[in-house]
Amino acid sequence: MSDGSMTIGAAAVPAGAARRTLPAHGSRRTYSAYALVTPAAALMLIMLLGPLAGVIALSFTDYQLGAPHFSWIGLANYQDLFADKVFWTALRNTLAYVLIVVPGAVIAGLAIALLIQSGTSLRSLYRTIYFLPVMATLIAMAVVWEFMLHPQFGLVNGILRGAGLPAFAWLQDRSTALYALCAIGIWQAVGFNMVLFLAGLVSIPKQLYEAAEIDGASSGWARFRLVTWPMLGPVTTFVVVISGIRSFQVFDTVHVLTKGGPSKSTEVLIHTMYTEGFEFFRSGYAAAITVVFLVFVLLLTLVKSRLADRGVHYT
C-alpha cells in the first residue's frame, strides 16, 4: 500500500515537471533556431536586400550624386526612362547581345567540351587553353582585341585581306560594332561553359553509352541525342541561365572599346546606367535603369527555378 502510493507519487512528480518544462524547452529551441539563422539573415539583409531596397527607393527620387537635398518624385524617373530613345536602344542592343552570345557561347562550349572529352591526349592542355580567357582580365584583353580589330593593321583584317575578302572597320562601323562585341563576349564565356559541360560529361555513366550502342544507336549523333544531350539537361539549364545573366551585365568591353558608340549602336543597359549615374550624376535615374535590369535578371532566375522544378534533374 505504502509502496503503491510512493510509486504513484514518484511517477507524478516527473510527469508534472515534464509538462511544465516542455513549453519552456520548446521555446528555448525556437530561440536557438532564430539565433542560428541570424548571421545568415543579417548578412543577406545587409548585402542583398538592403541595397536592393535602397536602389528601388532611390529610383523614386531626383537624387543627384553629392547633392545635399533630394525629393520624392514618384514614377517620374520611369516616365523619363520609357520616353527616352537611348534607353530603348540600349535595351534592344542588350537583348540582341544576349540572344547572340548565349546560344553562341553555349553551343561552342558544348562542342569544345565534346571534342576534348572524345580526344585521348593533351586533354588538360586544351582545357587550360580554352579556360585562359575566363581567367584573364577582360579590360586588358579588350585592349588586345582593339588591336586585333584595328581597321588598318589589325590581325583580323589582315587575314581577311590575305584571303581576298573585304576588310571592315569593325568597332567603328555601326553595322558591325555590336557583332564584334558579341564575338568577344562569346570568346570570353566559352571557356567557363566548357568547364561546366566537361564536368557534366564526366558524370554520365559509361554504361549508358554501351546500352545505347547495344540498343542500336550506332552513329555518334544518335548516341548524343539519346544519352549525352538529355543527361546534360541540368548542366545546360545552369549554363544557359548563367551565360544569360552574365551577358545582361555586359559592360567592360563596351566601356573600353566603344563607349556605346558609334552613334549608340553598342549602347547597353549597364553602360547607360553608368553614364547616367557616374558621368551625369543622375543617381535616381540610374537607379531606375538598375531596377529594369534587375527585373530581367529576376525573370531569368525564375525560368531556371521553374525548369529545375519541372524535373530536369534525374535521380
Add this chain to the structure above:
Amino acid sequence: MAQIELSAIRKSFDGADVLKGIDFRIEDGEFISLVGPSGCGKSTLLRIIAGLEPQNSGQVHIDGRPVDAIRPSARNLAMVFQSYALYPHLSTFDNIAVPLRMRRLSAIERLPLLGPLLPGRRAKERHIRADVEGIAEQLDIAPLLRRKPGQLSGGQRQRVAVGRAMVREPRAFLFDEPLSNLDAKLRVHMRAELAELHRRLKATFVYVTHDQAEAMTMSSRIAVMMGGELIQAGTPAEIYNHPNDIRVAEFIGSPKINVLPGRIRTDGGVDVLGTALKLACSAAAGECRVGVRPERIDLGTGPFSGTVVHLENLGAEAFVHLAIEGAGLRLIARLADVRHLPAMASSVAFGFAPDAVRIFDPAGKRIELRVEQPERIREPAHV
C-alpha cells in the same frame, strides 16, 4: 537464336593478361553461365562477345560468321547490365521502345519536331506501341509504363532492363551480373523468373555471375573461369560432382568442399589423416589433396574423429564444424536431420564413402580413382 563460338580469345589491359586464350562454343538455345571469382575475366569475355571491348587476338563467330569487325549495334545481341543502364530521362515505355525506334525509324524520323510529321511514322509508332505493351504484359510491368526509372524499385528496374532486351527479339541475350544489385530474397525470386524466361524464349542466354548458386540453379551449362582461363565447362551436376580442378571444386558448392591432406602410396592406395581409404589410383606416389563435399560426410561412424567447434542450424539442415586434433584442420559436415545435433565441444566420429572422395594432385588437377573391387563385392554381403 544463335550459336556463339569463341576461338583463342586473348585480352590484356596495360600489359596484364585478363584472358589467356579462351576456346568455347555456346550452342543455340543454351543457358550458359560464365562463373568465377571477381577478376577472372568473365565480364571482359562477355563484353568481347557483345563487341563493347575489342580482343587482342582470337575470333568470335556468331552463327558461323565472324563478327569481329561488326559494331555492337549490328550484332543484334541484347545485353542486361549490372546497373541496368536504363535511360533516366525516359519513361519505362520509352526505355523499352528505344531499341525498336533505333531499328525501325530512320534518323530523320527520330528528329524531335520534324519526325512525327513524316508519312509512315504514325503506323510505325503504332507497331512499336503494340510490341512494347506486349512485352510489358509478359513481364508484369504494364502499370509502370509511364514511370521514370528513378521511381522504380530495383526489381522493377531489372524487369524493364530485361524488357528492353527482349523487345527486339535479339539473336542472343547477354547478362552481366544482373541480379547482384538486388536483395537476397528478390534475387532468389528473379532466378526462377529468368530460368522460366529462358524456357519460354528458347533463346541463347550468356549469363555472367560470381554467384555459384545463380549458375547452378539456372544454367543448362556452366563454364568456370579462373585467372583468365576457362577451366571447366559442363552441366551443373557435372561441375558439382566431377570438378576437374580443385579450384572448381572449391568455388562451386556452399559451404565449400572440405579439403584434407592425403598421400598416394606406391601401390596406388590413398591415405588420409593416417587412414587408408578403400580407393586406388594409377598416379605416381606422393602428396595429394582429398576433397569431400559436406553432405557426403557421415557423422557418428567412421575411422576419423573431430571436436564440434561450431554449429549452424538453418532449420531444414545444419552445418557442423569439426576441428581435427593434431592436424590443425577444420571440416564442415551437413546434417539433414537437425533433431539430432551433436553437442558443442563433444568428440564425434566421422567417415565418408569411397565414392564421395575426389583427389587432386599438388597442381590441383583431378586424379582418376577407382573404388577397390573387393570392398564393393563385400558390401552387399554384410546386408
